Amino acid sequence: MPLAYRRALLKLSGEALAGGKGGGLDYAVVEALAEEIQKVHALGVSLGLVVGGGNIVRGAMASRQGLDRVSADYMGMLATVINALALQNVLEGLGVETRVMTAIRMESLAEPYIRRRMMRHLEKGRVVIFAGGTGNPYFSTDTAAVLRALEMDAEVVLKATNVDGVYTADPRTDPTATLLPELTFQEALVNGYAVMDANAFGLCQANALPIVVLNINEPDTITRVMHGERVGTLVR
Numbered sequence: 001m002p003l004a005y006r007r008a009l010l011k012l013s014g015e016a017l018a019g020g021k022g023g024g025l026d027y028a029v030v031e032a033l034a035e036e037i038q039k040v041h042a043l044g045v046s047l048g049l050v051v052g053g054g055n056i057v058r059g060a061m062a063s064r065q066g067l068d069r070v071s072a073d074y075m076g077m078l079a080t081v082i083n084a085l086a087l088q089n090v091l092e093g094l095g096v097e098t099r100v101m102t103a104i105r106m107e108s109l110a111e112p113y114i115r116r117r118m119m120r121h122l123e124k125g126r127v128v129i130f131a132g133g134t135g136n137p138y139f140s141t142d143t144a145a146v147l148r149a150l151e152m153d154a155e156v157v158l159k160a161t162n163v164d165g166v167y168t169a170d171p172r173t174d175p176t177a178t179l180l181p182e183l184t185f186q187e188a189l190v191n192g193y194a195v196m197d198a199n200a201f202g203l204c205q206a207n208a209l210p211i212v213v214l215n216i217n218e219p220d221t222i223t224r225v226m227h228g229e230r231v232g233t234l235v236r
Contacts, residue, residue: 004228007046009149014054034090050145053079073137084131103135142200160216165233210236
């Protein structure tokens with residue numbers, strides 16, 4: 001089947017890596033995610049990944065509990081590096097060549113983020129895992145995902161969640177909530193649908209970068225999106 005997208009950025013939350021444990025890493029979940037990424041990579045898709053760190057520490061939450069916001073955000077960035085290294089290890093065990101690139105320099109663990117080097121890795125068929133967020137406090141990993149997507153010339157941002165897409169209300173609490181298969185950026189703004197945080201969403205809108213919100217727990221979800229199937233919610 002022909003590919004609908006040849007270059008994509010996958011945004012994974014830290015909570016997705018925790019699975020049902022609620023915190024830390026669930027290695028069975030990490031393996032399942034890695035196998036899905038392996039399938040997408042085998043299609044010939046140039047793939048970048050941005051991982052969150054909420055399964056270890058969330059900067060915004062830590063700051064509300066009394067930590068200095070800047071220090072808390074840096075702690076969150078370090079948590080994303082832990083997740084990126086775990087994902088790299090499992091992916092390479094499956095034979096997928098990867099590179100972890102960090103927005104904060106830590107050469108003993110990973111490469112510093114340099115755009116030209118990142119593009120070269122993609123040209124060589126490597127999966128690039130972006131860690132450390134943007135390298136700046138007060139910015140979320142959603143914003144980091146969109147920035148990296150734009151820098152790598154991605155054709156779509158895939159936001160992996162634990163629900164099937166964007167609903168009219170929270171489906172966990174409202175039985176009348178319905179799934180929206182497609183939205184415009186303007187419709188999402190007017191109706192207040194929380195697709196991404198405001199900074200990230202604004203960047204996508206300004207640069208006409210589509211977002212697909214999907215359920216990462218469903219098998220072959222990403223592969224189906226790459227083939228152009230309507231999965232989850234498309235925002236464009």
